[in-house]
Amino acid sequence: MTAPVDFWFSIGSPYTFLAVMRLPEVAERAGVDVRWRPFDLRAIQAEANDGPFADKPLKAAYMWRDIERRAAKFGLPVRLPIPYPLADLALANRVAVLAAKEGWCSAYTIATYRRWFVDREPAGSEPNISRSIEEAGQDPVRVLKQASTGAVAEALNAATSEAKKIDIFGSPSFVADGELFWGHDRLEDAIEWQHNLDQGNPG
C-alpha cells in the first residue's frame, strides 16, 4: 500500500492548467496515486490579502508568456489570450468537490481547463461547466442541482479550511507525506518525493 499525493487546486488559477493536464501521466509513470482536492483559493487569498498578481502588471504579463512557452514545451495546445479575469468560480469548484466525492474529478477538471484554454469558454461560467460535466460522463441537470445544495457548499468550505490548516497559499499545490510543494513546476518533485518514499518502504 502506498499513500497518495494530494493535489490541491482551484479552478480559475491559470498556472494550474499546466498541472491539471500533465499530472495524470506523470503520476502514472511513477506508479503514484493522486487524490484530487479542490479548494477555494479566492477565500484563502482574500484572507491573506494576496491575489493573482492583481496589482502586478509585469508579473501578470510574464505569467501568460511563461504559460504559453511551457505549454509548447509540454506539447499542450493553448489559444492565448483566453478570457481573464474570471467571474464567480464557486459553482465550478463545488462541482469539482462533488466530482471528487463521486470519482470523476480529474475528467471534469481536465475538460473545464481545456475548454477555457483551447475553446476560450470562461471557466466557472456556462456553457463551460455543463459541457465539462457531460464530458466527464455525467448529467449536468443532476450535478448542478446537487452542487447547489448546502451540503456541497459546506464540503468546499471544509476542504478550504483543511488546505488553510496545512499552510496552503496557492494553486496548484501538492502534498506528499506532509511535504508541501507549490507550483506546476514542482509537479515532478512532489511525485518523485512520494515515489522515493514508496521505494524505500515497499508495502
Add this chain to the structure above:
Amino acid sequence: MTAPVDFWFSIGSPYTFLAVMRLPEVAERAGVDVRWRPFDLRAIQAEANDGPFADKPLKAAYMWRDIERRAAKFGLPVRLPIPYPLADLALANRVAVLAAKEGWCSAYTIATYRRWFVDREPAGSEPNISRSIEEAGQDPVRVLKQASTGAVAEALNAATSEAKKIDIFGSPSFVADGELFWGHDRLEDAIEWQHNLDQGNPG
C-alpha cells in the same frame, strides 16, 4: 558567433543562490555563453511596491523549505537557517558590477553566496564581501575603494534602469534573444531557448 544569455541577478535574493551555483555548469554543457548582469532588485521592488514575501509569512516559510529541498536535489550544500533578512546590499552589488566589468563576477558571486548559505556570513556585510573578493583573486582594498566611487554607483543604477526597461521584476531572471525567464527554475528553459536558436542558426 552565438549571442549570450543575460543573467540578471541581485545579491541578497535567496532563490538566486540556486541559479548562481548551477548556471556555469548548465550553460557550459549547452555551449551557451552567459553575461552576468548585476542590478539593484530592491530599487525595482520599492518602485513596484513589491517585496520578498515581506508580508507573506506562509510563502516565506515555504521558500526556505523549497530551497532546502532543491539544494539537496541538486547536490548543493546549505546550512539553513542562514542570516535573513539582510542589511544594506548596495556595496555587494556595486562590487558585482565592477567585477562584471573586469571579468571576475561569477567567481565573486558564487563565493559570496557560498559564504552566505554555507558559512552563514551575511551577504552584503563584512567579512563576506572582502573574503569573496579575495576568493575571486582580487585585492579587497583596491576593489572596495573603487566600488565606492560615484562611477560604479552610477553603473549599478544604469544596469537597474536597463533591467526595468526590459520589464525585469525579480531575481534571478534570464534573457535569451529578448525572451524573459524568471526564477531559478527557468534556468534550463532559458539556456535551452538560446541553445535551440544557436542550433537553428549555426555560425
